[in-house]
Amino acid sequence: MxxxxxxxxxxxxxxxxxxxxxxxxxxxxxxxxxxxxxxxxxxxxxxxxxxxxxxxxxxxxxxxxxxxxxxxxxxxxxxxxxxxxxxxxxxxxxxxxxxxxxxxxxxxxxxxxxxxxxxxxxxxxxxxxxxxxxxxxxxxxxxxxxxxxxxxxxxxxxxxxxxxxxxxxxxxxxxxxxxATPVATGPATPPSGSFDQNLAATTVAAQDGTLNLVSSAKTTNVLNAATLVNNLSTSTGTVGNFTVQDGRVVSHPGWTVTSSVTDFTNGTTTIDKKQLGITPKAGATALPAGVTLAVAQAAGSAVNPALLASSGLTAAIASTDLDADLTFVAPADKPAGTYTAKLTITLASK
Incomplete structure (x- = not known):
């Protein structure tokens, strides 16, 4: 056939x-x-x-x-x-x-x-x-x-x-x-190649930049309307996002952020500052590696001043966004009203 x-x-x-x-x-x-x-x-x-x-x-x-x-x-x-x-x-x-x-x-x-x-x-x-x-x-x-x-x-x-x-x-x-008998071959190898190049770069000494604190946009912070929690007047809020900028790339000694608050007053009535609880948290962006948040301060037993966050010594962290939750609990023997105080956030180099 x-x-x-x-x-x-x-x-x-x-x-x-x-x-x-x-x-x-x-x-x-x-x-x-x-x-x-x-x-x-x-x-x-x-x-x-x-x-x-x-x-x-x-x-x-x-x-x-x-x-x-x-x-x-x-x-x-x-x-x-x-x-x-x-x-x-x-x-x-x-x-x-x-x-x-x-x-x-x-x-x-x-x-x-x-x-x-x-x-x-x-x-x-x-x-x-x-x-x-x-x-x-x-x-x-x-x-x-x-x-x-x-x-x-x-x-x-x-x-x-x-x-x-x-x-x-x-x-x-x-x-x-x-x-001549043809030889079966696989797919052609794609073109490739390499070359060597000697590189040279002249450097200058690095310099430290500055350590800065960019404040929250809130200059007056009105906490949320009070509600009764365990029959006590409780108000909540946040500090608002604030930013630590560290350009000290040579020395990178690290930094601390602390909070302090005055007593709350309404005319002649005073509520002790320990009644403001503060819980540190990351701000608008994720917390960078090398930054540690401090433990929360509970309303009624808060310590002032209190550590909010700190950075390590290994490298300068260009930008860190931070915030904190606030909880104000009024004692049962204090009259209802509007109480005011001043909260201060402080950045310091280690």
């Missing part, structure tokens, strides 16, 4: 006029080089069995072989056609002249797979190339390209650059020949 298909496909075509023989070298190379400019690879298969012919095999001049784009072919894998092709020609050509039909040494008509411009298993048998100077190829031997082309313009031009070939080496007189 395989042999019948191969012969049927190869027999379609028009015989063209004989070409002048090309001068070839008589040197014999046992291991032909695989061409790199073929449109697709050519694997040689035994025309009778369809089996791939092993690399390094020496073939007789009349050995029946066909070409395949793959190492195995069950008669369905074709070379894709091109729309402007009108003919198929197989050829033996001097290396480098594969795309110049007038320079081919010997040729034979090929054919398309019926109803298409594709080519299936074209015949590569050397002694079938009877048009041209086949006798010179056999007598003189040398290195040639063996392949086929899709042509037009009465087989004088290559259609869309579609030329497929491999390299063969022919022994003078006997015509015995060897061929």
């Amino acid at each position: 395989f042999k019948t298909n191969a012969i049927r496909v190869a027999s379609v075509g028009i015989v063209v006029a004989a070409l002048m023989g090309a001068t070839t070298t008589s040197a014999f190379a046992a291991d032909p080089a695989q061409p790199v400019n073929s449109t697709a690879p050519i694997f040689l298969l035994d025309a009778a069995t369809g089996d791939p012919i092993a690399a390094g095999t020496t073939l007789a001049f009349n050995k029946q072989v066909v070409a395949s784009p793959t190492a195995t072919n069950d008669g369905t894998v074709v070379y894709p056609g091109v729309a402007d092709a009108t003919d198929v020609r197989t050829f033996i050509a001097p290396v480098g002249s594969e795309r110049t039909p007038s320079a081919w040494s010997a040729i034979a008509p090929g054919g398309f797979y019926p109803g298409t411009h594709d080519v299936l298993l074209p015949t590569m048998t050397l002694d079938s190339h009877t048009n041209g100077n086949l006798a010179s190829v056999k007598a003189n031997g040398g290195t040639y390209s063996l392949g086929f082309a899709l042509t037009n313009n009465n087989a004088l031009s290559i259609a869309s650059g579609a030329v497929y070939y491999t390299t063969i080496t022919v022994t003078p007189v006997t015509g015995a020949w060897t061929f």
Whole structure:
């Protein structure tokens, strides 16, 4: 079945006029080089069995072989056609002249797979190339390209650059020949590279910046309306976001933030400052590494002044946003009313 298909496909075509023989070298190379400019690879298969012919095999001049784009072919894998092709020609050509039909040494008509411009298993048998100077190829031997082309313009031009070939080496007189077998390769390695560059940079001594406290936007802080919690008047609020800026990149001694508050008064009535509880927390942004919040001071037992936060000594922290929750609990024996006090937030270097 395989042999019948191969012969049927190869027999379609028009015989063209004989070409002048090309001068070839008589040197014999046992291991032909695989061409790199073929449109697709050519694997040689035994025309009778369809089996791939092993690399390094020496073939007789009349050995029946066909070409395949793959190492195995069950008669369905074709070379894709091109729309402007009108003919198929197989050829033996001097290396480098594969795309110049007038320079081919010997040729034979090929054919398309019926109803298409594709080519299936074209015949590569050397002694079938009877048009041209086949006798010179056999007598003189040398290195040639063996392949086929899709042509037009009465087989004088290559259609869309579609030329497929491999390299063969022919022994003078006997015509015995060897061929190059394509090597299967993986995806091409993407272009890459590297270079070295010597760098030099002149530095100047670093300098300490300043330590600053950016205050909360609240200059007067009215706590939320009082509610009864455990039957005691309780008001809550927040200090509001404030920011510590530390530009002391050389010394980075660290810093502390403390709070202090005066007693609350309403006319002649006083409520002790210990009744204001304060709970430190992060401000508008997350607390940076290296900053520690102090423990909360509970309303009724708050200590003044009280530590709110501190930074370590390992590095200057450019910006730290802080805040604190406030809770004011009035004793049961104090009359209702509006009580005022002053809260002071203090930043100090360690």
